[in-house]
Amino acid sequence: MKKKIDSLGATFLQLQSPFYYSFSLGSYTMSLELYGAKGSSLLTLVKNLKVAIATAVYKPDLAVQISEDGSIKDVLLKKPDFELTEPNAIVKYLANDFTSDDLTRFEESQLYRALSLNKKEAVFTNDVQNIPLPDKVELCPSQIILFSALYPLYNGGAASSAFPTLQVPAWFSEFAKDPKVEAGVKHALSITKLKRVKATNTGARNFNQEHLVKSQADRIVPNSDERNILITSALPYVNNVPHLGNIVGSVLSADIYARYAKNRNYNAIYICGTDEYGTATETKALEDGVTPQQLCDKYHKIHKEVYDWFDIGFDYFGRTTTPLQTEIAQDIFTKLYKGGFLEEKTTEQLYCDHHHSFLADRFVEGTCPKCGYEDARGDQCDKCGQLLDPLELIEPRCKVDGTKPVVKPSTHIYLKLNDLEAPLKEWVDVSSEKGSWSKNSRTITNSWIKQGLEPRCITRDLKWGTPVPLAGYEEKVLYVWFDATIGYVSITANYFKNIEEADTENWQKWWKNPENVDLYQFMGKDNVPFHTVVFPASQIGTGDDWTKLHHLSTTEYLQYEGGKFSKSRGVGVFGNNAKETGVPASVWRYYLASNRPETSDAHFSWDDFVTKNNSELLANLGNFVNRIIKFAIAKYNGVLPEYNAQKHIPNYDTFVSEVNNLLTTYINNMEAVNLRKGLETAMLLSSRGNQFLQENKLDNSLYNDHPERADAVVVVALNLVYSVGAVFSPFMPETTSKINQMLNAPALSITDEFTLVLQPGHHIGKAQYLFTRIDEKKVDEWRKLYGGQQKK
Template structure:
């Protein structure tokens, strides 16, 4: 194998380091010796590894991974997550700074803070263990262009752990040797940093047409052609869904949960993308994969938030729950959330299961009894649970903090720690009194928890923030966690002496996943006590992580029962609104009922929310960006391609797919399409939903380029050979449109259905495999083709900005609720 490097280019250092450290011995050559496929890549000044049979790797990270695995190393899930973080966060931050040297270090500083926290939580000199792994070299190599005399620049020296780690990696003999091979003399290696070239992007980020075409091998083209033309009959059939859905032996059984939304208000867009919509997109994808999938969710109806809202609205807690469960169900139905069952926590089965878990924890010695100092309102004659208290945050000074968490700094706090506390009901100052409570003995369960976390995070797909948040909880050791509250609305504590108390919502609410499933099927334990046959996916916003990764697992571990634990914890960051934050309590942002009143189809909202899904960092809903993405990505890109492909069939060929005579150009395009299909599957398998959607847009953009290049509207009027080209291009294009209709189904189900109806797509194509096949063969008749999307005008955006400034319109809520109260638990 041959490794081509540009002399003096920093990106070659981590590639050489990986080769030396893990025992590979490639022939190192300059770009001048490149030939064939590699030539078109080398001009971008990135490393190129040419393998036998002229297979080529041109991403530094991909080359490092090849050397790592060739050296007998096994890539861990943690390594994969760090490499994803490198591509999505670290490299863009470094490139942005180097492209504009005078720019503030803020973006890079925020990124390095995550790395600093991870290193600070660890107990070894490297990211994952006591020896360097792939992630150490990859991240270190991305930071190299910034280093001055081997250290971070002065603006970043505050990151002491990062500096220590850089030194540890830099002094590895393999890295020292690589630096000497790359730079002459090199006393302190890099002193004049240069911006990493665009080639540092991974293959999944390479633009279509960049170098995919030249990288297609003969073997790849042969298989692509064969599969496209002859594999249609070999594709699996969609499996019918029969309720109740239960696990099946020998199949991929996928259990999907979304964080249970509170019933104290209408959900806003941040709530929707953070839990139910993300879970829905993955559930729909899972079904397309023919995985045996159950998607359950429901409203979280117990706790302080419900009592507070009931008091504010002059209703009973039960009436509040009925009202808002009905509203939530209607909003999710409008968004086309495909729950298999949408339940609620205020059911007899929930009480039974929660109390069963409690009794097992009690009998096995995992509950402690402690007296707690609490705020007591003498005017209301009651102990004040967390959310009945407001005051000034003791950590950041925010004057409107709650008794459980500060909205500004995000820190968890105790109500008694608040400065100038007030009862949220009567606005009087409470006093501190003592009250007996029960605590879950987390320290006693910590060793079991860490063993489980090591296995789950190592074998499953946890998002980077989920891992970091969990590590931060474990860093200083766990403390007992109170699981009871002085409330009247909640699951009763069945222990004598605690009759006037209920379970704390964060002990009680996750048990709702079990009880909601139990309300769906009496065989619920086949899902929840079946860890060897079931893969559990949890979707939530990052503030819910510790309760799902620490408190709830400890509750289940303490019972001694063989429960199904989360394998894949998928957490988002926060979605902000324009210049501020969404807030249910303060009525800031766009809420579910506002969305319905906008007149914009649910699929457009689904598309945009996934497109800006806060996967690696906080993102922002922007009306201007909403208009831009609709008009450019949906209307001019995706919609334009699918409409053109269908219209060519109806206009030039009487509504029937024409003949195919594939040329090298066509097969190359089919191979590119197959590569994007594989990238889509890789991202979606790991619940990287935004990247999956990006693959769809790249494919439709490639389709438009393919049509534009071959101009079938001109060739149809030419010679017989020109007409044949027009037929082939049209047939290929309409089959790509068919594939797009399937890939789009998890994101925009109504639009997907419309495309399939227009193209008369056979239902058998709705199973996703690694193969791109010709589902619309020559002679296939399609239906009427009409545009899929419509332009949004700037005057509409201005109108919506004014209309939806975040002011809640309670009349809308009340009128909707009066239209029909319901306690129905299934949608």
């Protein structure tokens, strides 16, 4: 029931359902309604703008508030009272101006019909740019009506990015600046809850191409105008299945850096392969009752399968038993011989009378003279890491049959490291500093040089190996640690084999191009002297202009549950065991990288493994990605809306600055090959994403009550997911591929600064889970199943 009000002043009366406010003029009563019901349309917004602006202009003391009923009635005349509910009529009544012109007629016909479809596109199709707009701003009914109708399209003065050709008229911008208009707009927006119309997800894409990862050639060669990086990891022996310590110490670490380099669009290749010659292979073949070639074929396949499962992205995974290995190794040997850096020595060597053969280093076992370890090998002690001469061993025994060997003379070729010490030391001083070698690699190398280099034997009494290209040495082969490092070169040569350009020219573009190529090598610390002393000394001695080591990244040892990994004794978790758990390779890669023994020994723990999956991957990264992807699909049908992050997200500049600081820290660590720190920073970036969603309270209320802020948060968060996926790509490439599939976007390059690459109108894909929870009960099961026993 209505009560009459006697004046048009500030007095107002609230009536019952629907809520509206009335005032009287003489014997008439007029009600003003603002239509703010939940689920309102663009047309509702326009109506509210008209009433609110007209009230602010003509009757600023008149109180106008929300109505629960969003329905609109035609003008109703009742005598002696009359009631106005049609917005244009209200505007004219408040202005006391009932004239009509072309602008009003255009709005009441074409624009009104377009707005009733609740789509900005429909407004745009009415050729609004051709409307004969006013020359100057006047706060008159026709301009209030037209401004309000055009407001959804121009969005308060900023043309929609969905219509790049649409220009905001100068008249519209000027009209919006009037204080009374601003007050009316603010009031209308504060109470209007527009119905969010979901766009149709067609899979359309809209992103900035500039920041994507570039495609690579089938065969990668150095380019003079790019950063060229040659990456290798220690060539694994083919005498057993690699265990987790082997994997993280070499191939995985190298793969992480290689993937980082390629993501940053450096010109990089990653070369590796199986080390197949030498005593270890011949010994294992004797034990297994097969030929060395058969053994190599078997284990090369096993190694490749393990690395494929671990998602190791070699550009080429070769092997050392190739004609090119023989050709290149013999060429280096011959150049050293002609340069006077090789000498012949007859020395005493252990000989087995039982099977009538000289015993190469690894055919001999015994007690280490340095630390007393009873199972030291003839070339090195596994416990203290010291390099040994077989004759130094206490109580030596033949590895093949266990008999005690005797000492007999044997003639071999020695590399005169003493004659190469001066240029080698000069190179080490420069390269270790310029390339920022890891601390342990510097320490090990400097200890060798400090002791003074001595000639080192580079031939062996074996049948399985690269033949020595010297008369009288037909029954001997090159020592595996002289020969194996040359494998990097021959495997690169095989990478280019059988293509149109000359093979020699292509591999030499990498290996004899020190001005344009940086060589990065990854290995466990026990391999250091052969890569920082023997191999570079051999390169120097040839006189050729070799690409030599730039950065050396080495690891300490990864221990297993308080014990020690050992391929020969089958202790620890091996590559095939990891696959058998059913846990995805990405989780294994994450755990190993987060536990990488960079400065001290690390320990594998099943408890820690499960905790990292559940508490870090699932609860942090998985939660961030899943939460925003599902929200965007549920509320926006997966279509990125128009947004203004600077305007609608509080402290947006501070947020961007924090993200950029994390990106800088990440890049600095990855450039320095501090891989574990890089991964920690990537996880911090994901944590910042979760914090961002919490700070902005992204939920249904934000979506309904503060749509502009929700739009901005969604777009920014999805772009942060894209960036987070990029920084995790070196560590968990399969996880990043899933993220990119969900975002319906190609691989993103790791940018120096946070960039909103995904733009409004981009359509994301379907949601999928990145990780699943691991039941803690699996710990005891796995510990029992894989606790120190290698699967056959």
